[in-house]
Amino acid sequence: MEVIQNIFRFLGTQWERPTLFGAFHVAWLIASFVAAIVLCILWKRGIIKDVRRVVLVTAIIVIVFEIYKQIMFGISYEDELAYNYAWYAFPWQFCSTPLYIGMLAGLTKGKIHDPFCSYLATFALFAGTAVMLYPGDVFSPILGVNIQTMICHGSMIVLGVYLLYIFSYFLRNFPII
DSSP states (O other): OHHHHHHHHHHTOBOOOOOTTSHHHHHHHHHHHHHHHHHHHHHHTTSOOOHHHHHHHHHHHHHHHHHHHHHHHHEEOSSSOEEOOOGGGOSOSGGGHHHHHHHHHHHOOHHHHHHHHHHIIIIIHHHHHHHHHOOTTOOOSBHHHHHHHHHHHHHHHHHHHHHHHHHOHHHHTGGGO
C-alpha cells in the first residue's frame, strides 16, 4: 500500500500554478498545433489512413487522463490514503463533451459517424482553441492535472484541424450541426 501512496504523492506534486502565456502554456499551445499539422501531413502521405482509429485512440488517451484527474481531485493522503469524490470536477462540462463524442465517433461508421466528426471538427476546434489561447482557471497547482487539461484541450485542436483538413466535415454536414 505504501508504493501506491508514493505514486499518488508523486503524481500529485504541488507546484506553482502555470501563468497565462508562460513557458508551460505556450509550449502546450505550440505542441497542439504542431501535432495537428504532423497528423495532417501523415494523412496526406498515406501513412495514416483510418480516421476512426485516430479519433478512437485520441478519445481513449483523453479518457485515461480524465480518470487520472478524477482520482487526483478526490484523493487525500495525510495520515492514510482516502478518497472523496470531487463533484465539482465531474466530467460533464462543456469541454468534456468531445471525450464522449470522440468515443462515439471512433466506434461508429457511416451516417452515424459523420455528424460526430462534424461536431469534433467544429466545436472541438473552436472550444479547444479558445481554452488553449486563454486557459483562464483551468490550471491547477497539481502538475499532473495541468498536463491532463493541456492534453484534453490540445487534443480538441488536433482532432479539429485534422478532421477539417481531411474531410471538410463542416461543409459536408452543415445541416446536421
